[in-house]
Amino acid sequence: MKIIKYIMAAALMTTVSAGLAVEAAEKAKKDPMQLVRGAKAWAQTCSRCHNMRAPKELTDEEWEVSATHMRVRANLPGDMVRDIIVFLKASNNEKVKK
Amino acid sequence: MYRQLKKKILYAPLFTSMLLMSGGVAQSQETAVDFKNKIIELEQRISGLELLKQELQDLKTSLEEKDQIMTVKEERLDTEIKSIKSLRKTLSVREARPAAKWHLAGYADVGFEAVSGDAKDTFVAGKFNPSFHFQFKDWIMFESELEIETSEDGETQIAVEYSQLNFLLHDNATLVVGKFLSPIGQFQERLHPSWINRVVNMPAGFGHGGVQPTSDVGFMLRGGVAASDDFTFTYALAVGNGPRFGHDEDELELEGFGRDNDSNKSLGGRLAFVHKSSFELGFSYLDAGLSSEGGLQPDGDIEPAKSADYRLWGMDMAYSKGPWDIRAEYLNSKSTPVVVLEEGHGGAEPVSWETWYAQVAYRLSGISDNPVIGKIEPVLRYGEFKVRVEDVLMASSEKRWNLGVNYWLAPTIVVKAGIERRNFILVSRTDETRYQLQMAYGF
Numbered sequence: 257m258k259i260i261k262y263i264m265a266a267a268l269m270t271t272v273s274a275g276l277a278v279e280a281a282e283k284a285k286k287d288p289m290q291l292v293r294g295a296k297a298w299a300q301t302c303s304r305c306h307n308m309r310a311p312k313e314l315t316d317e318e319w320e321v322s323a324t325h326m327r328v329r330a331n332l333p334g335d336m337v338r339d340i341i342v343f344l345k346a347s348n349n350e351k352v353k354k
Numbered sequence: 355m356y357r358q359l360k361k362k363i364l365y366a367p368l369f370t371s372m373l374l375m376s377g378g379v380a381q382s383q384e385t386a387v388d389f390k391n392k393i394i395e396l397e398q399r400i401s402g403l404e405l406l407k408q409e410l411q412d413l414k415t416s417l418e419e420k421d422q423i424m425t426v427k428e429e430r431l432d433t434e435i436k437s438i439k440s441l442r443k444t445l446s447v448r449e450a451r452p453a454a455k456w457h458l459a460g461y462a463d464v465g466f467e468a469v470s471g472d473a474k475d476t477f478v479a480g481k482f483n484p485s486f487h488f489q490f491k492d493w494i495m496f497e498s499e500l501e502i503e504t505s506e507d508g509e510t511q512i513a514v515e516y517s518q519l520n521f522l523l524h525d526n527a528t529l530v531v532g533k534f535l536s537p538i539g540q541f542q543e544r545l546h547p548s549w550i551n552r553v554v555n556m557p558a559g560f561g562h563g564g565v566q567p568t569s570d571v572g573f574m575l576r577g578g579v580a581a582s583d584d585f586t587f588t589y590a591l592a593v594g595n596g597p598r599f600g601h602d603e604d605e606l607e608l609e610g611f612g613r614d615n616d617s618n619k620s621l622g623g624r625l626a627f628v629h630k631s632s633f634e635l636g637f638s639y640l641d642a643g644l645s646s647e648g649g650l651q652p653d654g655d656i657e658p659a660k661s662a663d664y665r666l667w668g669m670d671m672a673y674s675k676g677p678w679d680i681r682a683e684y685l686n687s688k689s690t691p692v693v694v695l696e697e698g699h700g701g702a703e704p705v706s707w708e709t710w711y712a713q714v715a716y717r718l719s720g721i722s723d724n725p726v727i728g729k730i731e732p733v734l735r736y737g738e739f740k741v742r743v744e745d746v747l748m749a750s751s752e753k754r755w756n757l758g759v760n761y762w763l764a765p766t767i768v769v770k771a772g773i774e775r776r777n778f779i780l781v782s783r784t785d786e787t788r789y790q791l792q793m794a795y796g797f
Contacts (some may be wrong), residue, residue: 304632304674305684306550306796307765314457321489324520325497327528329544331578331588331626334525 270300297336305330311347319344369797376552383421396765423584453491460499463548465792471784478792479504483515483547495520516569530574530592533610536567537574537590538638539683540670549796552679552715552733553771555788558754559709559739563600565666565685566709567640570594571609580629586628588636596620596642597664601651604705604741604748606664606689615769618643622666632675640666644689646704660702684710701745711737715760731760733772740779751779758790766796 302308314322319343327337382541402744465478485499498517519796535543541560544549560566572594581587595614598607622640641664648659666687673680691702719728735756741748758772774788 300630304628304634304672305544307762309765317455318457318684321455321487321495322459324492324495324522325459325487326701327367327455327522328497328520328576329493329618331576331590333578333580333586334522336578 285319290339291341291346292326293336294341296341298340298343300301301330301332301336301340310347311344314344314348316348317346381794391605404726406560407497455489457489458484459486459797460489461547461794461796463538463792463794465554465555465790467791470787473786480792483678493522493571495522524577526579527575527577529559531572531578531610533571534592535569537576537592537606538567538622538640538666539624539668539685540634540636540672540681541683542566545681547795547796548792549766549768551794552713552731552760552770553735553756553758554790554792555774557709557711557735557737557755558752558776559685559707559711559737562609563605564709565687565707567597567608567666568680570596571610571612572619574623576623581627584630588626588628589623591623592621594620597644597701599644599660599662603703604743604750607743612716615647616643616645616661618645618780620664625692626670635670636670636672638666638668638670638685640664640687643692662689662702663692664689677717679715679717682710682712683744705744706742707740709737709739711735711754713756719761729762731762733758733760747779749778749780749783753777753779767794769793 269274298308323337323341323344326332327334332340362439368670414634415726452558460483460701462482463481466476467478468475481501483499483501485497487495489495496519499513499515501511501513503511514533516533516535517754518530518534521529523529537543541557544555548554558564561568570592572592574590574592574594576588576590578586578588595611596619598611598615600606620640620642622638622642624636624638626634626636628634643661644664645661646659648657651657660693666685667684668683670683671681685708689702689705691704705729715731715733717728717731719738722728729763733756736754738753739749755775756772758770760771761769763769770790770792772790774786776786776788778785
């Protein structure tokens, strides 16, 4: 029964927080300082566990997924990860931009 | 007078006639010149018209040629427009797809190991660990890592390291459901991949038969919060099926089981503070119940039913900045039998496990600009592992030294050479020296 309560609580949190996550993502799009913060966060956080990969190693789409993976694994705040993604996408010289 | 008048009258017509005659000759002479001039003028006009006609002909020819060229160009343009339309269609499909994205990562390694004593030198087949990440928008990510390796008997072994759904609830909270790597400590979750681990082997007490849980099945809430401009607070709180008794009395099975055997869920996690200087300090805790129904085991032994409380706590630190990579970790766990009055229960014995290690690696790029020397990284690790059953030290207890040199071919490709000295605490067990070589590639 305890487990059912845990699952119910988790489902409720999922519903409430999904809206907040989308709102935060929209807000971040308008911030011109993201690139600077992203470069700083990239330099400080990635090397805490492993050598840093060059931004050119992955495409925009791959960096988005890879950074989300690291957000979960390294407990990085979501806004910091969005900053890092902006920096990596701007630094990988991918020709086709969305 | 009359005669003069008559003479004048006679002369007048004559004069008039002469005058008329002289005028007619002059007129006839002007007409010929004019005619000649007109002929010349007409000839010139005809010549001009001929030129115009030629020019018109040239123009017509040129227009026809250009028309042909235009026709060819129009055909090409039509083809290109069709191609662009097709491309736009493809791109519009792609633009609609980024809601679902994926990425393949992972690592692999190969190696060689020579062991002192009677053990044979051997090539190590190593591991291949592909890791799949699938993400839907900024809401959900599914990720899984397989571990594929060749056993000593030549069989291919495949295991699921983790297989989890991540719900990105909030910037500071992610709900993880499924089989996940244990959040206890820092080594198992973040440092064990061979391209990240600075030493060939894991520290003593980590891995099978050790203290460190490897994975669990259940759910976990985790995330990070910027506590101030200088500090970030991170947390991972997990509920899972928990560990089980191992085959031997001094061992536990600490990997995630797909089904709980006793309804006793494990509860644990890790809290940590990360300073902006790249210094991290973490605290871990795990509480679980162990039980076994006993009975006839697959190997023929008869096991009594037993149950115990299991508790683990630990601390870890890391400082990784520039050429320095300094880490230390301590884990302590105990299994305390639950005394049950029912017959057949209480078969467990109190067991305690303790392990710690400290490790320093330094990349020579910190002292040399030479591109070859700068890729060299000496590393030193020391650790201890002690297991006690009813306060009696077990044979697996050891002190372990590792000294190595790494050469980084690329940020994610490393060649590691090392010496590992295992000093077993009980004299009944012979010490070992291992000479190790490994190449690891993170992709």
